[in-house]
Amino acid sequence: MEITFDCTRCGRCCHDLRLTLSVDEARAWAGNGHQVDLLAEGWAWPDDADETAPETHWRKATTIPVMVGDVPFRINLRLVARHEGPCPHLLPDMRCGNYEARPRICRIYPLESRPFEAMIPEKRHCPPEAWAPDLPVLERDGKPATSQTAAILNDHRQATVNDLPLKARLAAALDFTEAALAGEGLASCEPAPAKFLAALNTAERTEESPPAYWSIVTNRETTRAMLADLDCPVRLVATGYGFLSAFADEL
Ligand code: SF4
Numbered sequence: 281m282e283i284t285f286d287c288t289r290c291g292r293c294c295h296d297l298r299l300t301l302s303v304d305e306a307r308a309w310a311g312n313g314h315q316v317d318l319l320a321e322g323w324a325w326p327d328d329a330d331e332t333a334p335e336t337h338w339r340k341a342t343t344i345p346v347m348v349g350d351v352p353f354r355i356n357l358r359l360v361a362r363h364e365g366p367c368p369h370l371l372p373d374m375r376c377g378n379y380e381a382r383p384r385i386c387r388i389y390p391l392e393s394r395p396f397e398a399m400i401p402e403k404r405h406c407p408p409e410a411w412a413p414d415l416p417v418l419e420r421d422g423k424p425a426t427s428q429t430a431a432i433l434n435d436h437r438q439a440t441v442n443d444l445p446l447k448a449r450l451a452a453a454l455d456f457t458e459a460a461l462a463g464e465g466l467a468s469c470e471p472a473p474a475k476f477l478a479a480l481n482t483a484e485r486t487e488e489s490p491p492a493y494w495s496i497v498t499n500r501e502t503t504r505a506m507l508a509d510l511d512c513p514v515r516l517v518a519t520g521y522g523f524l525s526a527f528a529d530e531l
């Protein structure tokens with residue numbers, strides 16, 4: 281199956297986004313004075329979890345092992361450039377003012393960056409004319425049609441794995457040890473760019489292991505009660521600063 285595509289330069293994908301960044305990209309983004317957030321979500325991970333499935337293997341490779349009370353969890357940490365409205369690099373004519381140094385996630389859009397997830401054109405910001413059948417092939421049988429794009433996508437995913445230890449130490453330097461339950465939302469640490477860079481420098485210098493004990497934040501009373509029954513540290517919060525929710529608040 282082939283998906284055809286050509287960018288119309290409408291600029292929609294450069295508005296109101298959280299762009300997933302590698303550590304190096306996040307350093308450059310914050311170095312330019314722009315906002316970088318650290319997001320966390322977690323999965324309960326029993327000792328006898330079946331880790332043979334490729335999806336589970338990938339999840340394990342991209343998460344850190346922690347404890348929430350007496351329950352083993354794995355936590356995914358994601359660095360994102362956050363911008364409400366237009367990206368700070370977007371020029372008035374909708375060209376990228378950071379084209380040569382733009383993050384990989386911008387270079388591969390609208391391809392799906394996560395493995396095991398299909399790209400769904402209807403869920404992308406691109407207008408219908410960007411997908412016309414006479415345009416170049418973007419994706420063939422779920423894979424990028426060009427080796428150049430495939431290499432960028434591969435580098436993006438590899439950075440997700442390679443950056444994990446440093447992101448764990450960064451979370452510790454930011455005193456950030458709260459995660460949302462995966463599927464419910466994301467806990468969000470939103471330091472100012474200067475604070476982010478200082479914490480990143482600290483994380484790069486330290487060799488100490490990050491804290492192994494985390495807690496959970498949720499905006500659903502049923503989740504809070506369920507975790508409290510397991511003696512897991514849990515905090516009920518409203519959607520907003522520090523918590524992005526997939527569900528309406530249930531406080
Ligand atoms: S860096 Fe460039 S391509 Fe990426 S969101 Fe900003 S303006 Fe768009």
Ligand code: SF4
Pocket residue numbers: 286287288289290291292293294389390405406407410
């Ligand atoms: S939304 Fe799609 S068509 Fe519009 S600028 Fe972004 S990649 Fe191009």
